[in-house]
Amino acid sequence: MTLVAAVGACAPLQPQSIAPPRHQGLSADRASLTVNHVGSPTPDALADRRPYSTPTFPFLPGEDVSASVSVGNTSRGFIANALPVPPNPALHSMPKAYEREMTYGTRALIDTLQFAAEQVASQRDGALLYLGHIAQDGGGNIKWSVSHNNGRDADLSFYTTNPFGWTVQEPEFLHIGRDLVSREHFGFYRFDVPLNAKLLKALDDYQGSELQYVFVVNHLRRRLMAYLAEDGTDEAQMTRLNLLVRQPGGRTLPHNDHFHVRVYCDPDDLCKGCIDTGKTWDWVEERQSAVEQCAIPIADLALSGEDSDVRADAIRRLGLLDDETQHDLIAAALRDDEVAVRVAAVEALAMANKRAATYEIIAHDAVEEVPEVRCAIARTLGSIHRSYASEHLALMLHDDLSCPEFGQPETTVADATPPLALIVAQALENSESTATVPALIERLSDDRPVVRAVAAASLQKITNRRMRVGETAEALDWGSEQLDPDLQSQAVRAWREWYDDNKGERRSKWLISGFESEGFSIGSLSRDSLPKLVKAIKGPTFISFNAQRSLQRLTGQVPNADLNWTSTEASAFWRHYVHKRRDSASRD
Missing domain, CATH: 1.25.10 (Leucine-rich Repeat Variant)
Structure with a gap:
């Protein structure tokens, strides 16, 4: 059919035309700019060092396949054809942002930043806007923030002066206190209220995008709003800025060391899958x-x-x-x-990612006969972190068929393609569903080392433990071609016995017990245990995984949602986060 x-x-x-932003596009031609800087490399130089895989986007006939596109939202999205920040005498990328390759965005955001920086520079000689994180090439999850996924977020340094009143650039993001001087460097840097206020005004003035938020700590916001009012800012713009400029709520850090700017989806991108979240202001159509x-x-x-x-x-x-x-x-x-x-x-x-849609996928799996489609079902269910998706994956774990790469001939031999069991075991790696444990235990008896290894890794992450057997009480290498059959049988039996004894317990109890079995006495999964969980990041892979997931749940922070960083990087981030929260609370 x-x-x-x-x-x-x-x-x-x-399609019905979507009204452009309040203003018309910027006419300035920046093609002739040739200024280079250590923090603002040329686009060609950036292209040579892109390590990220650029996501594919389903452009349709007649569309510009080279256009930058912001897809999804700021925490679950990506960028097609991301653009690097070009050389510009008015703004540079901070060295750390460049080293991390966080200098990519969409056309709308980059043009917004260039316009605002140029406006400020035209009013003060030596004014230079330093850019922190924007996004990586291709967007997606990053190691340092829950947002910055789809090219519509940018971290901007503050404009500052030195004790002589000269405009100087911060060497890095510096924390500014209520006295307007930096906590670092013995207060050498002073927050430049007039210049930072002009930046806010210029961001709002730009004609090619709609500003959604500028996040900054309240004590700086009050100074900026007071200056703008005294400086004769017109009533309509004051109304907008009073709403746009705000300290973020919840458990988010107060932003006393930088501005966080976010723009709405570009009208063209809305028709390509860009999704606005948060407040839609009255003046935005x-x-x-x-x-x-x-x-x-x-x-x-x-x-x-x-x-x-x-x-x-x-x-x-x-x-x-x-x-x-x-x-x-x-x-x-x-x-x-x-x-x-x-x-x-x-x-x-x-x-x-909705229940009804997921159940339709699950229902279709019962009637689908083509391996390519069933394997696609397994992969996609793995991206839906819901118990009902994981429970169906556990059922699929019993199926023995191969997953030919889509488009390959049907004659592709099974040995040259991954088995469905492997795809499913990988999909369950991040599920945290206790209902999947019995099926994963059974796959430990698989005669394919790679299937055993992946099933064991998923099992360890879900249960937060590894099973030790034999005279030396060592954990088995499930991926070994020479795995001892007797030890394998002992371990499978031990896993079954452990599950029978513990299946009635909450997973939180599994986590605490697992941490203790590896030498990390957490006590309880509460905010009081944050420092102990940070130490556990240095443990075995499954311990590190669950320590980070626990930290995310307890703090509401989800840096690097994919956890595709090293334990050293993760430990450094969370140590800094816990210290920064404690330090910020003592200041404010």
């Missing part, structure tokens, strides 16, 4: 209805496109739009004749 037959034909319509109109021609392409790959990309685009009005069309694509379209439908439904 085709998708057209499943949901009916839909007449093509042109409501856009959801226009996004729904954007979906109509894409839906028509998904229904009636002649090329199956184009139809598949159209389905993915509908998933990125997060438009509930298109849910039925995407779900119907699960029954399409083309494998590529069914795979795209699985991925698009998973993007919604």
Whole structure:
């Protein structure tokens, strides 16, 4: 059955135009700028050192495939065709940001920053805006923040003066107290109220984007707002800035060492899957209805496109739009004749990360016969951190089939492709679902070392322990080709006995017991245990994983959500975080 037959034909319509921001685009031509700086390398130099894999984006026929696109939201998103900050005499990237390759963004954000920096520089000789983190090439999760994922966030240093009143640039982000001087360097640097106020005004003045927030600590915000009012800022702009400029709430650090700027999704990006979260100010046009109109021609392409790959990309685009009005069309694509379209439908439904959509994927797995689609189901369910997704993955762990790379001939031999059990075991690695333990234990008896190794790693992370057997009481190397069958049987039996004895306990008790078994006495999973959990990051892989996840839950901070950093990097971050919170609380 085709998708057209499943949901009916839909007449093509042109998307409703989304109104541009309040202002029109910046006309300044920066192509002739040739200034270089250690913190602001040329784009060519940056291109030579990009270590990140650039995410693919489903551009459709007629679209500019080279355009930068902000996709998803600021904490769960990415950037297609991310742009590096170009050389500019008015702003430079801080050396640390450059070293971390956090100097990429979307066209709208980068132009906003350049415009604002140039406006300030035109009013004060020597004024230089230092940029901290923006995003990495391709965006996505980073090691230092929960946001900065899709190229719409930027950390900006403060403009400062020295004791003689001369404009000088901070060597790094410095904490500014209520007396307006830096806590570091014996108070050498003073917060320049007039210049920082001009920066806020310039950010709001820029004509090519809409500012959503500027985060900064309250005692600096009050000084800035007072200056702007006394400086004759017009009433409409004062109203906007009084709302835009704010200290972040919750457990977020107060931002007494930098500005955090965020812009709304560019109108074009809204039709490509950019999602605004947080407050929509009264002066910003409501856009959801226009996004729904954007979906109509894409839906028509998904229904009636002649090329199956184009139809598949159209389905993915509908998933990125997060438009509930298109849910039925995407779900119907699960029954399409083309494998590529069914795979795209699985991925698009998973993007919604909603219970109903997940259950549709699970239900389809019961009737799907093509390995490529079933393997796509396993991969996507692994990205949905919900118990019902993990429980179905545990059922899939019993299936023995191979996962050919999509597009490969059907004759691909099983040994040349990963088994479904391996894909599922990997997908369960971050699930933290106790219901998956029995199925993972059974896979420890698998005759394929790689399946055993991955199943053991997932099992250890979920239970926060490793099973020691034999005379030396050593943990087994489950990936070894020479694994002793007797020790293997003993370990599997020990795991079963442990689970039978502990399956009625809460996972929090498993975590505490597991920490203690490896020499880390946590006591309880509370904020009082933060320093002890930081020490546990240096433990074995599964201990480090659960220590970091516990720190995230207790603090509300999710740096590097993928945990793809070293234990040394993670330990340094969390030590700094705990110290900074304690230090900040004592100051403010």
